[in-house]
Amino acid sequence: MAxxxxxxxxxxxxxxxxxxGGLLVTDTSGIPLDFRYTEPITPxxxxxxxxxxxxxxxxxxxxxxxxxxxxxxTPPDLFILSATELAGGWxxxxxxxxxxxxxxxxxxLVKVGTTFRAGPRDILLQLAEGAAPLRxxxxxxxxxxxxxxxxxxxxxxxxxxxxxxxxxxxxxxLQSLVVKGS
Amino acid sequence: MFGRVRxxxxxAAETLRRAFAGLTVVTVVPEPFHVGSRRxxxxxxxxxxxxxxxxxxxxxTRLFHDGVPCQVLPPFEAxxxxxxxxxxxxxxxxxxxxxxxxxGRAARITVPPxxxxxxxxxxxxxxxxxxxxxxxxxxxxxxxxxxxxxLTEVNALAGLEAILGLPxxxxxxxIQRLPKGLWMRYSLQLVRxxxxxxxxxxxxxxxxxxxxxxxxxxxxxxxxxxxIRLEASSVRAPREPFIxxxxxxxxxxxxxxxxxx
Numbered sequence: 383m384a385x386x387x388x389x390x391x392x393x394x395x396x397x398x399x400x401x402x403g404g405l406l407v408t409d410t411s412g413i414p415l416d417f418r419y420t421e422p423i424t425p426x427x428x429x430x431x432x433x434x435x436x437x438x439x440x441x442x443x444x445x446x447x448x449x450x451x452x453x454x455x456t457p458p459d460l461f462i463l464s465a466t467e468l469a470g471g472w473x474x475x476x477x478x479x480x481x482x483x484x485x486x487x488x489x490x491l492v493k494v495g496t497t498f499r500a501g502p503r504d505i506l507l508q509l510a511e512g513a514a515p516l517r518x519x520x521x522x523x524x525x526x527x528x529x530x531x532x533x534x535x536x537x538x539x540x541x542x543x544x545x546x547x548x549x550x551x552x553x554x555x556l557q558s559l560v561v562k563g564s
Numbered sequence: 565m566f567g568r569v570r571x572x573x574x575x576a577a578e579t580l581r582r583a584f585a586g587l588t589v590v591t592v593v594p595e596p597f598h599v600g601s602r603r604x605x606x607x608x609x610x611x612x613x614x615x616x617x618x619x620x621x622x623x624x625t626r627l628f629h630d631g632v633p634c635q636v637l638p639p640f641e642a643x644x645x646x647x648x649x650x651x652x653x654x655x656x657x658x659x660x661x662x663x664x665x666x667x668g669r670a671a672r673i674t675v676p677p678x679x680x681x682x683x684x685x686x687x688x689x690x691x692x693x694x695x696x697x698x699x700x701x702x703x704x705x706x707x708x709x710x711x712x713x714x715l716t717e718v719n720a721l722a723g724l725e726a727i728l729g730l731p732x733x734x735x736x737x738x739i740q741r742l743p744k745g746l747w748m749r750y751s752l753q754l755v756r757x758x759x760x761x762x763x764x765x766x767x768x769x770x771x772x773x774x775x776x777x778x779x780x781x782x783x784x785x786x787x788x789x790x791x792i793r794l795e796a797s798s799v800r801a802p803r804e805p806f807i808x809x810x811x812x813x814x815x816x817x818x819x820x821x822x823x824x825x
Binding site for chain 1: 711713715716717718719720721722723724726727728730732733734735737738772773774794798799803
């Protein structure tokens with residue numbers, strides 16, 4: 383069962399005046415199954431003026447994310463992005479639960495697998511014995527039932543891998559690709 | 565008394581006699597009455613040039629170099645003035661006889677016509693006559709241009725090889741959670757695979773990694789994990805349990821794939 387779970391990690395970065403994004407699909411061990419990235423997008427000065435503050439969200443959600451999701455042959459089970467992106471009001475149209483995972487400083491929960499709902503979209507998940515629980519934040523589009531299903535998948539994957547680490551890997555990969563391109 | 569009156573009367577009579585003694589009769593021939601026709605002065609337009617030529621006038625100001633100028637009075641000349649009227653004034657009188665006016669003599673006055681056109685004289689051309697030029701080219705109406713603000717779609721590129729080259733952390737599985745029989749089988753396979761005595765081996769962890777395509781493997785004892793680098797062939801390779809162990813006597817690392825459950 384665990385082998386069938388696919389986690390998609392999305393990250394969009396800004397390098398200079400260009401934006402580019404990457405989507406890493408891993409199995410529950412964190413081993414890459416697929417990785418797609420976009421070419422750097424450099425908005426013109428006029429586009430920057432016309433779009434204003436909505437330029438970056440539009441680029442990340444409407445341009446980069448949609449382009450990368452279209453490239454995937456099979457939809458992932460979970461769409462994971464950074465907590466910053468999710469807190470900014472993610473409005474993408476991923477067909478799977480969209481969430482963010484973050485290491486917390488909370489006291490450990492009773493036992494591994496225990497969850498604590500800190501808010502309607504904020505849940506703490508104990509993955510390892512004695513360690514701080516993982517903070518899971520869901521997008522507004524994910525209802526409670528979908529959250530429960532997603533938590534079960536996260537618990538299964540978290541037994542084998544560090545759920546927060548692949549996002550760092552995507553960032554490093556994108557930065558190395560930018561350096562190669564320049 | 566009467567004598568004095570008589571003398572006074574005589575003096576008066578003498579005076580009157582003398583006054584009217586030389587009375588002459590003068591016949592004054594009246595001049596014919598002429599009605600003179602006087603031609604009126606023609607109406608004339610005195611044109612003045614509209615623009616007076618600019619003429620520079622030099623006015624000199626004599627400075628008071630030679631002193632204060634003063635008006636020299638002409639010398640007084642003595643002139644003898646006499647009034648002869650008083651000498652001629654006498655007691656004579658003239659009788660003027662006026663002839664009566666004669667009717668029927670009159671002159672016709674013709675009124676000259678007004679000039680139909682006023683002549684302009686002394687017309688002075690302006691010193692400069694600026695020519696006017698017409699700009700034939702009308703202003704071109706501005707064209708509207710449309711700029712599509714949409715951001716161009718980007719291409720997604722496959723970069724799996726790029727990310728496989730990065731170290732991938734693999735967390736060790738909790739051996740205590742494995743069934744005891746399964747772990748015993750794994751231990752036996754480890755001894756067979758390494759050829760070492762089980763007492764001389766320290767198991768560092770059980771990891772599930774691709775059966776092939778692992779190009780690099782490093783152990784991270786602080787976090788009980790291994791860092792592996794993969795090749796493209798690892799993507800489709802099956803994940804197999806992999807045991808990493810350390811030899812106790814020299815600290816060398818030993819590893820082997822064990823049979824999956």
